[in-house]
Amino acid sequence: MKILKPDPRLADFIQAECGKKSWQGIITRVWPNTKYVDVIVTGTMSQYIPTLDYYSNGLPLVCTMYASSECYFGVNLNPLCKPSEVSYTLIPTMCYYEFLPVNRANENEALPSSTRSLNDKEQQELVELVDVKLGQEYELVVTTYAGLYRYRVGDVLRVAGFKNKAPQFNFVCRKNVVLSIDSDKTDEVELQNAMKNAVTHLVPFDATVSEYTSYADTTTIPGHYVLYWELTLNGTTQIPPCVFEDCCLAIEESLNSVYRQGRVSDKSIGPLEIKIVEQGTFDKLMDYAISLGASINQYKTPRCVKFAPVVELLNSRVASSYFSPKCPKWVPGHKQWINNNNSQN
Numbered sequence: 001m002k003i004l005k006p007d008p009r010l011a012d013f014i015q016a017e018c019g020k021k022s023w024q025g026i027i028t029r030v031w032p033n034t035k036y037v038d039v040i041v042t043g044t045m046s047q048y049i050p051t052l053d054y055y056s057n058g059l060p061l062v063c064t065m066y067a068s069s070e071c072y073f074g075v076n077l078n079p080l081c082k083p084s085e086v087s088y089t090l091i092p093t094m095c096y097y098e099f100l101p102v103n104r105a106n107e108n109e110a111l112p113s114s115t116r117s118l119n120d121k122e123q124q125e126l127v128e129l130v131d132v133k134l135g136q137e138y139e140l141v142v143t144t145y146a147g148l149y150r151y152r153v154g155d156v157l158r159v160a161g162f163k164n165k166a167p168q169f170n171f172v173c174r175k176n177v178v179l180s181i182d183s184d185k186t187d188e189v190e191l192q193n194a195m196k197n198a199v200t201h202l203v204p205f206d207a208t209v210s211e212y213t214s215y216a217d218t219t220t221i222p223g224h225y226v227l228y229w230e231l232t233l234n235g236t237t238q239i240p241p242c243v244f245e246d247c248c249l250a251i252e253e254s255l256n257s258v259y260r261q262g263r264v265s266d267k268s269i270g271p272l273e274i275k276i277v278e279q280g281t282f283d284k285l286m287d288y289a290i291s292l293g294a295s296i297n298q299y300k301t302p303r304c305v306k307f308a309p310v311v312e313l314l315n316s317r318v319a320s321s322y323f324s325p326k327c328p329k330w331v332p333g334h335k336q337w338i339n340n341n342n343s344q345n
Contacts, residue, residue: 022234025057036060041083042171044192044303049083050208051232066171068153069298071095071144077163087160087168090129095145098126099138102156102175116152123150132159132167139175179216179304181223182268184259188303194254195227198247205243206235211282214304215311217273224270227251228314230277241322248272248324260330271324281317288313 017029027034034056041049041061052061066074066088073095074088090097100122118126118141132138140153157169173188180186191214199209210232217226252263252272262269282301288310290296305311 024054027056028059034059036062036080038062038064042086043173044188045300046083047192047195047209047212051210066090066169068155069295070148070151070153071142071146073097073140073142074169077168087170089163089166089168092129092166096143097129098141098143098150099129099132099157100126100141100152102137102139116154118150118152126150129167130165134159134161137172174303179214179225181216181218181225182262182266184256184262184269186225186255186259190255191303194251197254198250201243201246201250202231202239205237205239206233207239208232208234211301213282213285213302213314215306215314216304220270222268222270225251225272227272227274228277228281228318229274230279230282241320242325244274244276244320244322245325248274248322249326249328252324252328255328257330260328264327264330265332271327273321273323275314275318275321277314278317278319281314284317285310285313 014030017026037052037056037059039052039061040063042063049061060080061083062079063076063086064079065072065076071094074090076086077089126141127138135158137156137158140155140157142151142153143149154175156172156175158172159167160170161168178185178187179191195212202208209229211230213228215226217224259269286299289299
């Protein structure tokens with residue numbers, strides 16, 4: 001209080017701006033000299049790009065660095081690039097990098113997300129930083145100055161190019177974020193792309209999905225995918241149930257052929273369900289995670305939940321639910337072709 005002095009005029013200005021009906025461009029309205037927004041928009045964080053554009057009036061979204069709680073890894077040498085083009089150049093003095101080749105088309109051997117060590121076979125497959133190949137995906141493994149040895153960070157990276165001879169990487173997803181009912185496997189990237197296709201049905205109603213997560217519900221026969229959506233409603237027109245049903249079908253149409261065969265032919269997977277949860281549900285989910293010891297600085301909304309208390313929390317705040325009205329399209333024989341092709345490779 002010895003430094004800060006009351007400024008009634010500024011306080012009135014902020015109250016007036018925040019009291020307006022629309023918060024579109026609120027960042028530039030309150031802070032008119034803002035040049036960019038320093039934010040993470042890679043991986044599943046890309047879902048927040050429309051929201052950030054809305055609040056910032058389209059200011060540049062800058063991803064400056066790639067880091068985790070274990071170590072800093074790299075920097076974005078082209079910070080003003082489009083969010084979809086963000087790549088990171090790893091700094092070799094930060095830690096010792098190794099890379100485990102990833103084949104996300106077949107992850108039956110995937111380890112639990114809590115496992116951070118490598119088995120003997122995986123240690124033999126590790127690739128050095130200088131040996132990574134353009135376009136290949138790898139799981140990042142680091143040995144740090146703090147004492148972590150061949151530690152699996154859990155991030156999947158794709159080699160996007162090179163700066164001189166230094167590899168540059170796109171962040172793809174977190175490893176082992178998988179939904180599965182039968183033989184189907186839906187990873188984080190596929191789910192995010194399906195979400196992008198589904199939310200287009202909400203655009204005419206000026207509504208967006210502010211947060212979401214998913215759950216493979218095997219308590220029903222057959223089991224089915226459940227998506228929990230928390231909405232931001234900017235419009236006044238009520239969204240009819242058929243729109244959410246169309247969203248369910250759009251997601252199913254976007255998933256892989258193994259899932260769609262399970263839905264259409266094998267009948268081993270039930271109709272996808274979207275559950276609309278009350279406002280503030282994902283804040284409560286974060287509070288619960290923090291109460292269990294999660295770091296508030298490192299917390300990210302989980303895109304797939306399995307822990308029973310978390311599922312119970314989400315279900316306790318469901319306002320309405322909707323199912324896919326029909327089966328998605330599926331071409332018979334496509335799954336067999338994929339399996340034959342994988343076995344030949």
